[in-house]
Amino acid sequence: MKIAIMASEGAPYAKSGGLGDVMEALPAALSRIEGNEVVLLLPYYKKIKENHSYQVEQVMHFTVQLGWRQQYAGLMRLRNRSDGVTVYFIDNDYYFGGRPGPIYGDCDDGERFAFFSKACLEALSYLAFIPDVIQCNDWQTALVPVYLKAQYYYLFPRTRTMFTIHNVEYQGWAQGYFFDDVLALPWEYRGCLDMHGQVNVMKGAIETADMVTTVSETYARELMYPYYAHGLDGVLSNAAWKLCGITNGIDINTFNPETDRNLPTHYNADTFVEGKSKCKAALQAEVGLSIQPDTPLLVMVTRLAGHKGLDLLCYIARRLLLEDDCQILILGTGEPHYESFFRELAAEFPDRVAAKITFNLGLAARVYAGGDIYMMPSRSEPCGLSQMNAMRYGTVPVVHATGGLRDTVPPADENGENGLGFTFQSYNGDDFLGAMKRCLWLYHHNREGFRALQHRGMSQDFSWEKPAARYMELFWKMCNQ
Ligand code: GLC
Numbered sequence: 001m002k003i004a005i006m007a008s009e010g011a012p013y014a015k016s017g018g019l020g021d022v023m024e025a026l027p028a029a030l031s032r033i034e035g036n037e038v039v040l041l042l043p044y045y046k047k048i049k050e051n052h053s054y055q056v057e058q059v060m061h062f063t064v065q066l067g068w069r070q071q072y073a074g075l076m077r078l079r080n081r082s083d084g085v086t087v088y089f090i091d092n093d094y095y096f097g098g099r100p101g102p103i104y105g106d107c108d109d110g111e112r113f114a115f116f117s118k119a120c121l122e123a124l125s126y127l128a129f130i131p132d133v134i135q136c137n138d139w140q141t142a143l144v145p146v147y148l149k150a151q152y153y154y155l156f157p158r159t160r161t162m163f164t165i166h167n168v169e170y171q172g173w174a175q176g177y178f179f180d181d182v183l184a185l186p187w188e189y190r191g192c193l194d195m196h197g198q199v200n201v202m203k204g205a206i207e208t209a210d211m212v213t214t215v216s217e218t219y220a221r222e223l224m225y226p227y228y229a230h231g232l233d234g235v236l237s238n239a240a241w242k243l244c245g246i247t248n249g250i251d252i253n254t255f256n257p258e259t260d261r262n263l264p265t266h267y268n269a270d271t272f273v274e275g276k277s278k279c280k281a282a283l284q285a286e287v288g289l290s291i292q293p294d295t296p297l298l299v300m301v302t303r304l305a306g307h308k309g310l311d312l313l314c315y316i317a318r319r320l321l322l323e324d325d326c327q328i329l330i331l332g333t334g335e336p337h338y339e340s341f342f343r344e345l346a347a348e349f350p351d352r353v354a355a356k357i358t359f360n361l362g363l364a365a366r367v368y369a370g371g372d373i374y375m376m377p378s379r380s381e382p383c384g385l386s387q388m389n390a391m392r393y394g395t396v397p398v399v400h401a402t403g404g405l406r407d408t409v410p411p412a413d414e415n416g417e418n419g420l421g422f423t424f425q426s427y428n429g430d431d432f433l434g435a436m437k438r439c440l441w442l443y444h445h446n447r448e449g450f451r452a453l454q455h456r457g458m459s460q461d462f463s464w465e466k467p468a469a470r471y472m473e474l475f476w477k478m479c480n481q
Helices: 018-031 093-097 109-127 143-151 178-183 187-193 201-208 217-222 233-238 272-287 310-323 336-348 361-370 386-392 403-408 429-445 447-458 465-479
Strands: 002-006 037-043 056-066 069-078 086-091 133-137 160-165 198-200 211-214 243-245 297-301 327-331 353-356 373-376 396-400 422-424
Touching: 002 018, 002 109, 018 037, 018 133, 018 465, 037 109, 056 086, 056 109, 069 109, 086 093, 086 109, 093 109, 109 143, 109 178, 133 143, 133 465, 143 160, 143 187, 143 201, 160 201, 160 465, 178 187, 178 198, 187 201, 198 201, 201 233, 211 217, 211 465, 217 243, 217 403, 272 297, 272 327, 272 361, 272 447, 297 361, 310 327, 310 336, 310 429, 327 361, 336 353, 361 386, 373 386, 373 429, 386 396, 386 403, 386 447, 396 403, 396 429, 396 447, 422 429, 429 447
Parallel strands: 002 037, 002 133, 037 086, 133 160, 160 211, 211 243, 297 327, 297 373, 327 353, 373 396, 396 422
Antiparallel strands: 056 069, 069 086
16 A cells, blocks of 8 residues: 655654644654555754764655745655655745754744645655655644645546644644635535634545544544634534544563663663663662652653643642652653742652652663653543653553553552553543552552562564554545545
């Protein structure tokens, strides 16, 4: 099958969050399936352009018409990718290559990614790569199915489109005039992009794509409710017949405690007791905590954003520290009030709390390995990857039972049996504290039970093989319709 995947980020070239990880591993997993030909299209950001370890050649260039604008697009091909995925970058200095800042956040993001979406379709047609399926991701590529239906149908009459929602919170809103000025779509498409007189490109994708997926089964159901859908619950309920959840995997080669070069020592499911205790001592030393082998180390690697449940952690942190023998380590950057909260807490409890307000992938791996308990109380979580990373490294997750957290962390009982971690159902600090206490009780009073839980987490198959097979099932279904 010929598959074209389009996204605004893909590791290792450009990544701001989980989407970047998925766009590294999913294309690779799909290309391992026999008979598949997979191309991945990404913007040619400045950071990629300046990285000389990527061998990039220009294949061609063409013009993209965006309303009254005629914009240059260079099609660049990456020569040194070895897993069978063909990676193309769309080059344009005005939109991508000349901007030093982060991937998103410019006031013309709408126009930038409209350009990218249209340029991807143009590129496929110039390459004469007519895919059976286009899989596109989040609002940045939400215009792909819309353009395909409205303007490129005659070039790709049999191509089916799947739109995948990684986070419904970011929908790609624009003023009403964006429709004529930038998109210049036929008037009959105004309705499908319209929301309260403005333009919402995610809504357009949900209405025009042949299938809509999201990154866990529970999140697919949650999306029908106003609490989760950020205004799109009605639109998503109408699309329920073509909406499906596929829980992400993780890259089990990158996240592997047996080979991870970031770790001071390696271990697997049989040797983790010793391996993790060495990693823990090294981590405690690295971040300035007192070296206590039997004090549970509670960790979190996260963007310090409200929806990650940090308000709950702030609410319970002092009680945890005062009522229990434990240490807390937070790694991540984000909203300034959370950054200062954890900095202050670390100043108040210097031996017991460490706040590393930075983005550091090497340290993240050492935190997954050296921690005992991984906290993830997200208010909502489409899938979440770090709880799976944590389990793979033998760290027991305590999570809010929502979205992908609910699907990947079945709850254990008080003896640590029958599940993979500890969960709480309703989003409030006392319930989170209760789940933390159950986990801490197991650690302090039944270490064998705690270890059995760690072992079970490490033995799970979180690879991309199963989700990739599920994507294939849906691709075939679309093609046979
Ligand atoms: C988004 C979601 C996260 C998910 C990731 C990859 O970042 O917030 O839950 O794991 O996308 O799909």
